[in-house]
Amino acid sequence: MLDWDDLRFFLAIARTGSLSAAARELRVTQSTVGRRLASLESGLGTRLLHRTPDGYVPTLAGEAILGQVERVETEVLAVERTTGGHDALLEGVVRVTAVETLASHVLIPAFCALQRGTPEIGIELLADVRHLSLAMREADIALRLTRFEQHDLVTRRIGTMAHGLYASPAYLNRYGAPDFAAGCPGHRLVTGLDGAEVTQAARWMTEAAPRAAVALQTDSPEAQLQAALCGEGMACLSRLRGDAFGAALLRLRSPWPQAVVEIWLAVHKDNRRTPRIRLVLDAVTAAVRDRASDLDPPESPGPVELVA
Known part of the structure; x- marks a missing residue:
């Protein structure tokens, strides 16, 4: 029987083109990525990815299943968001992505204060120039200096x-x-x-x-x-x-x-009422508004x- 976790490794390699990049995305070791791909290909009895000088590319078999695997991913993430939205506990990890200046000089002080009162909530802060996907669960909350274009997000300008x-x-x-x-x-x-x-x-x-x-x-x-x-x-x-x-x-x-420039805050519509995410959203909004005179x-x- 196919394991979604193995398919997830295949998808990450196909998207990034390398074992090392896939390992960073999945937050595992490179050897784990290679081992999971080998396990999947062995179970299916066919090669899914071919290594070239420019990186890994899907074989004909890999191309044939790529769209199906992406649809499976969409459904799995939808299930996770739906069940996560009903989580009533103020505990767990919230992943926030923001531009470097806001992350270091506005959010860090706010998150330190938040965790003194709610230590059960862990925060992962990604100061990244890339636009991480909230739909793909790469982040729970995003703070950007441009409008968001996705239709499945709840967004607002906060400063x-x-x-x-x-x-x-x-x-x-x-x-x-x-x-x-x-x-x-x-x-x-x-x-x-x-x-x-x-x-x-x-x-x-x-x-x-x-x-x-x-x-x-x-x-x-x-x-x-x-x-x-x-x-x-x-x-x-x-x-x-x-x-x-x-x-x-x-x-x-x-x-x-x-x-x-405008500061925009976003969360996926399925997660906006999750208590731990709601709490961090409020902390982000308050932090930006408290520093309004310094920011502008x-x-x-x-x-x-x-x-x-």
């Missing part, structure tokens, strides 16, 4: 986060004040990688400094901040982080208003200038 353009005094001494009217020629930028950037902030930087050269790209907002502190270039950072460094990191006043401080009035 806004302002961004500004920052540079260190050492950088400005070396390159001078940027000429925004001319598009900042001769200047350098520290930016996010494609898929990891905050869309509104990236668009704002493109408009403010179209003639500046990109010096460094990273998928980590904290790495962008450190690069700006080191004088590598100008960086579009959240006001929450950039303003915290005072004279070590100067906010540059451009002719454009600061970039402001008012723009300073006045002409174009450097602001310490």
Whole structure:
């Protein structure tokens, strides 16, 4: 008889293309992934995945069952969500995914306070640039800086986060004040990688400094901040982080208003009434709203200038 758990391993390898990536997704060892795949193929008497120089790809037999296995996964997850939704106990693990800045500087203090009062609830916080799937149970709660598009989620906007353009005094001494009217020629930028950037902030930087050269790209907002502190270039950072460094990191006043992005919270509709998830949802909402003045401080009035 087929074991869904074995099929789950096959599906993870087929999606990721490697044993190591599947192991990270399933949170097991690479040897376990290989062993479970071998067990499944042995039981079925056929190869399901073929190893190529570019990774694992489904064989003809694997292609034939892939859609069926995905449908089984959908049904199993629906059963888990339905039964989980009736769990009345304030205990268990809640997995939260959020962008790095919010995860480290807004959610961690709130979760520490929450667990002092409810130690039975465990929290897994994923500071990830990827958009993890709530439908596939990759996370229970998601906090993003863009709207959610899935139709099976309950979403709401819980705040806004302002961004500004920052540079260190050492950088400005070396390159001078940027000429925004001319598009900042001769200047350098520290930016996010494609898929990891905050869309509104990236668009704002493109408009403010179209003639500046990109010096460094990273998928980590904290790495962008450190690069700006080191004088590598100008960086579009959240006001929450950039303003915290005072004279070590100067906010540059451009002719454009600061970039402001919306903070969106989501949970799968089948999980929204699960007590432990509900409690964490409330804690996330309260944490963001309590830090509203830090996340989106008012723009300073006045002409174009450097602001310490």
